[in-house]
Amino acid sequence: MSDASGEYNNVGVRLPAGLVVLILGLALAFGVPGAVFAATRDPSKTATPTGEPTPVGTTGTATSSPPVSAAPTTSGASTIVVKAPLNGAEVSGIEGVVISGTAQNLGDNTIWILDYGFDGTGSRVFYRDNTDPLSVVGGNWTFTDRPIGNGSRDIGQIFKISIVEASPACARVLKNATPGQDGAVIIPVLPDGCKQVDQREVKKTRM
Numbered sequence: 383m384s385d386a387s388g389e390y391n392n393v394g395v396r397l398p399a400g401l402v403v404l405i406l407g408l409a410l411a412f413g414v415p416g417a418v419f420a421a422t423r424d425p426s427k428t429a430t431p432t433g434e435p436t437p438v439g440t441t442g443t444a445t446s447s448p449p450v451s452a453a454p455t456t457s458g459a460s461t462i463v464v465k466a467p468l469n470g471a472e473v474s475g476i477e478g479v480v481i482s483g484t485a486q487n488l489g490d491n492t493i494w495i496l497d498y499g500f501d502g503t504g505s506r507v508f509y510r511d512n513t514d515p516l517s518v519v520g521g522n523w524t525f526t527d528r529p530i531g532n533g534s535r536d537i538g539q540i541f542k543i544s545i546v547e548a549s550p551a552c553a554r555v556l557k558n559a560t561p562g563q564d565g566a567v568i569i570p571v572l573p574d575g576c577k578q579v580d581q582r583e584v585k586k587t588r589m
Contacts, residue, residue, distance in 0.1 A: 461486045462493060464545050464580040472587040475536075478528020479584050481543060485518045492516065492553050495525050498542040498581065501568060508544065510556055510567040515548070531586050543582045549575030 464483040473479045481495055492515030496508040516523045530541055548556060552575030559567045572578065 458487050460488050462547055462579045467582055467584055469583050471584045473584045474588050475530045475586050476589055478526055478530050480526050482524040484521050485523055490550050492548050493523055494546045494548050494556055496544045498544050508569040510569055534589055537586055539586055541584050544578050545580045547577045547579050552576040
């Protein structure tokens with residue numbers, strides 16, 4: 383409600399007309415520019431963060447990756463590695479020598495140990511040492527080859543030990559070979575399906 387001499391405010395207090403004009407002028411001078419400034423600011427640069435900052439180069443919550451381990455070899459060519467004895471090892475004829483190593487991916491093939499020496503006629507032959515294929519447990523195998531040689535008569539001699547991978551057919555030939563009168567099982571030549579994968583030399587230095 384108003385008249386020519388003044389204005390009423392919202393609580394019914396009469397204000398002089400000059401004061402009303404002054405108030406309107408101040409509002410125009412200061413209120414409008416401030417409102418325009420507030421409306422034109424870039425809100426993306428004044429927004430309040432709502433959570434923890436994301437590290438540079440990542441998005442979301444960072445988590446550590448589980449360790450990656452290499453898968454064990456389960457396929458491929460068969461591999462037999464001989465770790466002992468070393469070439470030139472000195473051994474006892476009675477105690478013999480321990481032959482050991484590792485094997486992978488044999489499938490149906492097996493490992494056999496044969497001594498490579500001379501027979502009674504001076505011919506080079508193989509002497510079968512194990513009567514059954516060697517057991518491979520956890521990729522490892524071992525065999526004790528004894529006795530070595532013939533008593534005291536061959537002390538100082540070098541003995542050759544052949545490590546052989548045998549197919550099932552070759553393994554049957556080795557297993558079914560007949561011992562001679564002295565009990566030794568002689569294999570004149572390696573049967574088909576047998577492959578010498580290594581040969582070690584040891585020196586007999588004592589009984």
